[in-house]
Amino acid sequence: MRLNPKITEKIAFAFLFLSTLVIVVPVILITIELLKNGMSVMSWKFLTESPRMGMRAGGIFPAIVGTVYLIVLTILFALPVGILAAIYLSEYARDHWLSKIIDVAIVNLAGVPSVVYGLFGLGIFVTFLNFGTSIVAGALTLSIMSLPVIITSSREALGTIPESFRESSLALGATRWQTIRRIVIPNALPGIITGAILALSRAAGETAPILFTVAAFYLPHLPKTIFDQCMALPYHLYVLATQVPNVKAGVEYGTALVLVAMILILNLMAGAIRSHFRKKKQW
């Protein structure tokens, strides 16, 4: 029997809509769950106090501080190298054989499982360079993990700058670097920043790379130097959920909520920058 095409279409669309719901509804449920249970413990104290009673009570302040340290250091390490590498690829070596190798390298770096980055960080930073389990080892590991993402998005941003801008500038006698600094970078900056923030928000939530490079199970005090260990939100949540018996669900949800909120704020910042500059764009 052949169905009327109109009816087939209705059935097909309904089916596609259902598939979409299967994905979207759980996201909404998760969000509600997180908010409902997380808000129950949320308080100024929760955010600013150290954990107490074997982490079953108290706050998560050291973990927040640790995650912030990690993000900041990761920015410091990954951003300059990532942006410079993107500039090299998009402004200096477009059709160079080297840039093709780097291309392949970046694609593959982006796909390497985060736990493998963790192994690498352990092998090279913790052991070989003898940084020990420390903030600096963790941040370097996260930086290397973020590099491919930062390079790719920066390259895309640089690629949107019309070739005519570069040629006009060069034709006036500006050198390549002057052209890049005065024309290309200022116009590509919003895109570069957006991409970088997104890469960092990814890094902030990662657990596997910091598992053996930085994370401390529990530290009663804050780290003093970047060669100390620190607590971090994702790892803290892991510990609470799997290693500590009889934790009140609220504490776990609260930790998860703070982590998600931090990442969401980073994402919203990136989105705001993007739409702000899209409006201002002249070309």
Add this chain to the structure above:
Amino acid sequence: MSETKLQIQNLSLYYGTHQVLKNICLDVLSHEILGIIGPASSGKTSLLRALNRLNDDVPKFRKEGEVLLEGENIYTDLPVWMVRKRIGMIFALPTPLPLSIYENVAYGPRVHGMNQKKILDKIVEETLQSAFLWDEVKDRLDHPAMRLSGGQQQRLCIARTLAVQPEVILYDEPCSGLDPISTAKVEEAMTMLKSRYTQILVTNNTKQAARVSDRTAFFLMGEMVEINKTEKIFTIPQDKRTEDYVSGRFG
């Protein structure tokens, strides 16, 4: 005759294995406007890009022969930025930088190390006047250049090129995107600039070459077929191909 500004000696250009310019020998005289006409892909634009050394970064580009600017080889004796400062270029489509009107003009002097505000102000005013744009924009120098009309943008590009005090100005079909009135203004500016600059005008519009240039060269398939006083090219061309082209039989 006046003295020679640019000597192009046996210049051949290649993109990969494709030869776009074949053994060109051409002297450009001081303070003349040299028109270069010819159908598409005759190598006109490639010649201009070679004079501004814009092909330097094009992969697989290769050149044979030499170009001398007042006796100095622009490929070996001068740094590239110096060549581009002394030989400025105006593109087919107006290409203002994403900066204000003022900063567009001041851009060139700035990259060449000029930071004094007073001098920059003066350069901006003088060059905008030379390009016949000053009166139209003097009250809104801080506006983005992108908001100007096409004709204004092209005159801004001329002013921007003048600001670095070039000796030679190359025009690559500067009016191809402009309406007749804007075209007339650009041509007027070119004529006024004759006293100070040597100018080379590549154009698809043979009438434009007839209007503004002193001498005209006809290019075809990468070869220079003929060069002569403009009125001679258009009245008694020596080569059959030139005659066919200027009389509109092809191209």
Add this chain to the structure above:
Amino acid sequence: MEVKFSRPAHHRWIEFAVEKAIFGAGIISIIFVALIFLFLLKEGLVLFRHYPFTNFFFGIQWSPISEPPRLGIVPLILGSLAVTLGAVVMAVPLGVCAAIYIAEIAPGWLKDILKGTVEFLAAIPSIVLGFIGLVTLVPMVKNIFHIPTGLTAFSGSIMLAFMAMPTIVSMMEDSLRAVPRAYREGALALGATRWQTIYRVLIPAASSGILAAVMLGIGRVIGETMAVMMITGNSARLPTTLLEPVRTMTATIAAEMGEAVQGSTHYSSLFAIGIVLFIITFLINLTASAFIKRRK
């Protein structure tokens, strides 16, 4: 007015230094890939000095702390495989359907909401999803199938399918958007319904993009660590059904690296697993980028 421009001499030095720095940064990114692989090799290959190659790859028992240690990774590979296959079977059809709905059918306002939701899902860290899965999904699976524990390959598959969704949906959407308008309009102009256009024109035209999306989805799933470790039960036995606890390669590394004594056989065996993972994801990514290139 004649003005003399003079480029300050330091311009040339700055230019020189900056270009070298830029070039260096480009090189560093290659070096890191090489370094990652070399380091894994260096630490991992040591294993085969004390431990036979075949026992590692074909051994069916993983018990690193028994005496002597048995380091066969077959159960781990099967664990990864079971979880990945399960996830792919669920994620691909769902993701493809959802992407089609979002890209082609949903009205503007709904499209924004749906895309925003999927992007939000992509932003949630895997540890959070793992935790939520642990407290909600795991008991659910346990009750539905009446099994002693909900920590199973199946639960892991569901969670991973969910986590792979943003990758699949957004890649798919890109591919659909890359199909020229003319195809769509041509089909509609011939009197095809929208569904016929999608089914007969868009999907075939976007097929290599769809394959790329699937490959990247698999890459995402196979490399996932924390959520799998929390949900799949972490038991390194040969799985017989999806409703049993398993342990993936990634989870093994994450769970045991903390206890492994540096330089021990156990330690190097974990790096050897890292090598296997690296090679697998390398191949998956190469395939995916080949599909993406073909799309263009």
